[in-house]
Amino acid sequence: TGLMKFATTKIGDITIRYAASRSEGKPQLLLTSPQPMSVLTYRNWWDRLTQSFDVVAVDLPNHGGSDPARHVTTVSEQAAFLGQILDHFELSHPHAVAPDMGTPTLMRFMADNPGWIRSATVGDAGVVGKVEGSFLFRTLVYSRLAQWATLSAGGPIGGRIYCAAANSIGYRLSKPSREAKADYLAGSTRFAKLRGQVGFLGSYPQETPALERDVATIEAPVQVLHGEFDTFVSVSNSQRLADLLPNSRFALIPGAAHYAWEDNPSDYLEKVLNFIEEVEATANSAKQA
16 A cells, blocks of 8 residues: 555544545645445555645545445435545645546536535546446446346345456456455445445436536536546546536546556556646646736
8 A cells, every 4th residue: 555544534424444645735636436446446556646645545435445324325415425525634625536436426526616626537437418338337327127136135245246247347458456356345245335336326317417517617627537448338428528527638548448547557647647737737827927
C-alpha cells in the first residue's frame, strides 16, 4: 500500500474503510471505490499520488471494507452520503476520481452541489438516459427478475457469482493481485452488501433520466475516460455523458476492458495527472490575472 494508511472511521451510523496519505498544502484528491471492488483497485497508483496530493480513497457504503447500509443504496443516496464523506475528511474543493459506480454518484453530487468539486475524472459507467451495454448489464439494471436471481442464492454464493462475472469482463491487459481479488470478494459475499450493490444498479431507471437533464448544469471540468474494449458498459454511455457536460473532454484508455483504471493503470493515471495539472494551472493563471 506504499504510504497509504488503511483505517476505518464512523461517518454518521456507518463504518467506512478508507486509505489516506494526508499532506496539508498539497492539492486534495478523493478516490471512490468501483463496484464490486474496493480502493485496492488503485494500488498501482499509490506511490505517484502520495508524492503530489493530499489523498483520501474511500470504500463507499455496501462496498469493500465499509459497512452495508440499506438507507444508502441508490445513486441519489450515495451522492448525498458523499457530502458527509467530504465533510468528515475536511476535503474542500478536491479533485475527484470516480469511475464505474462513482460516476453517476459524483455527477449527481456535482449537479446538486455546484462548486464543491474542483475537477472530476469519471467513466466506464451508465449515467445518462437509457444505459447501453451487454445483456448482463442491461438486465441487472432493468430486470427485477435478474436482480432477484442474483440475490436469491444468498451472499456467499451470489457474491462469488457476481465477482466471477465481473472479473471475466473487467480485464484484458492485466489481472488483480491475489490480495486485491480476495478483498473484492470479501466485499460482496455478505448478503447485505450484495443487496446494496444490486440495488444501486436497480436505481438507474429512476436516476439516469434525471441525470441526463441535470449534468448540463455542471460547470466544473470533467474528464470522461472509458476502456477501449469495454464489452460490459458501452463506450456510448461515456461519450453521451461527455457530450452533455458543458466543460468536458473524452478519451479512450488503449487496450483496456471495463475496469480501465486497473486494467491499464499507467495510461489511465497519466491522463488523471495531466488533467489535474491543467486544471490547477488554469486556476493559478486566473488568480494572477
